[in-house]
């Protein structure tokens with residue numbers, strides 16, 4: 083730690099300027115005092131060095147000395163960047179290249195010692211701009227902490243920051259190539275290697291909240307808040323509700339445990355107590371249940387069903403091969419007496435907070451008890467998803483058979499799944515109807531379902547209606563798709579789902595594009611959360627170390643070495659005060675920036691001042707990171723156990 087000083091009362095005295103090699107060189111050499119403190123006390127007293135930073139490498143704009151404990155304290159430009167003679171080690175391209183620092187986050191109210199960039203002095207999320215990788219960029223000559231040229235081409239591993247901090251690169255970083263080995267094969271279609279990609283060759287020095295993904299440019303600055311860095315409130319609320327629903331228990335519901343099948347904690351999901359036998363021929367109940375393995379499932383119970391043919395239940399095996407995003411996976415089926423009757427139970431995957439299409443579209447919403455008919459775009463999205471589900475089912479030589487609005491569930495916004503597959507195969511096993519006939523019937527059921535949603539009529543009788551008349555508000559495309567589904571084939575059994583999909587191909591593409599946008603949006607949210615997880619781990623580690631009461635009397639523990647610097651760092655991050663008003667600064671941006679830089683161990687230097695203002699330390703994040711690792715390792719030793727990975 084060449085630049086680190088501990089508790090040295092006189093350490094802030096002005097450094098003497100370097101001895102010039104020749105008088106001529108001196109006036110071209112930037113005075114070290116200007117570098118370190120922003121001014122030179124001896125400027126007017128004969129100091130021979132150059133005091134105009136603009137004549138050499140441009141120093142940071144805010145190089146003015148301010149009081150201790152202020153986050154606006156004078157900046158310090160590492161000698162590595164401005165040592166005369168060494169500047170030639172930086173290629174002109176490297177010097178001009180923009181470091182990877184999303185603006186607006188990088189400066190905060192910190193006392194950073196900027197490398198080359200000049201950042202706005204206060205944290206302003208509104209100013210965040212996208213990172214544009216530099217096309218041509220010479221990384222072969224960069225400087226290490228000692229000011230010597232080093233090879234900066236290194237494989238960058240965002241999950242192992244020590245590589246970034248401790249070693250320097252040897253091969254160009256290619257973010258696309260990097261994941262190829264780890265990526266499961268099913269991701270290959272989307273994430274193919276891009277050999278021609280001109281990688282941002284500069285090693286990414288620290289994690290910041292890179293604004294990746296779709297951007298909304300119509301927001302005015304004041305609308306961008308700290309919430310921009312976290313998952314959106316709506317999504318958070320939705321996920322939390324789902325998580326709560328998943329964990330809900332109802333001990334007073336009086337429902338049995340199914341010990342033989344290892345299910346317990348049943349919670350009824352039916353909101354409707356009037357059980358009709360219209361769909362399956364038996365009253366049915368739906369429960370959420372937890373299995374012994376800790377996972378959650380849905381149990382659909384058919385009350386009073388007696389299994390007369392063991393072969394019926396074997397049908398389930400065939401359903402296990404159906405793997406489609408539009409079908410709720412069928413897990414198992416069994417009979418039980420646990421409910422006090424003879425019940426047939428189907429086990430499905432659980433999708434918390436689902437609603438049936440009937441519950442969603444036919445529930446009255448206005449005071450006249452009406453709900454507006456569904457919008458055509460939404461209906462097209464249902465058509466595409468259900469058609470894809472039918473394709474998967476028919477492709478496995480099965481038929482859906484149950485396409486009632488009360489048996490298609492909405493698991494996410496506009497995301498539908500068939501929720502009662504396999505039931506009729508078991509219940510009507512004896513009827514032994516030909517599969518081709520059942521598959522043709524699926525088209526009719528599908529057409530009826532869409533027609534009832536489009537006309538907002540749950541009880542539509544399709545025999546005597548004119549689709550064109552009923553769906554006047556919809557496009558001819560939509561009307562003809564519904565007509566195709568409802569019209570029996572000229573040659574029995576000749577209709578097939580592939581033909582239907584071909585005829586709606588333009589809507590498939592639109593739907594696919596919407597899914598891509600939705601995925602982009604979710605990924606953007608994921609990026610926001612990515613850094614938060616890291617920071618929680620880092621904060622936990624720091625809190626484990628800082629000011630442990632049991633070691634309070636132990637001077638070695640708290641007042642020396644790494645723990646002392648980390649304590650000062652804690653003050654620097656969390657206890658900053660405004661230089662002018664002396665009021666506490668509660669700047670989340672500052673905290674995020676500092677913690678991210680610590681996590682990455684950057685070479686940026688900061689000045690840490692003791693609370694009494696007596697001593698200061700100039701230290702890099704890289705050194706701080708090393709100290710944190712050492713202090714935590716020491717703590718682990720004292721704890722006598724490994725604390726786990728942080």
Ligand SMILES: Nc1ncnc2c1ncn2[C@@H]1O[C@H](COP(=O)(O)OP(=O)(O)OP(=O)(O)O)[C@@H](O)[C@H]1O
Pocket residue numbers: 351352353354356357358361366367368380410430431432433434435436437438440441488489491492501
């Ligand atoms: N796999 C599942 N995951 C989560 N919830 C589900 C699942 N399947 C069904 N549900 C939910 O269970 C509830 C009851 O479903 P059910 O099929 O019994 O509908 P219903 O409207 O009660 O119809 P019926 O009157 O025929 O019983 C619905 O709110 C539905 O969203």
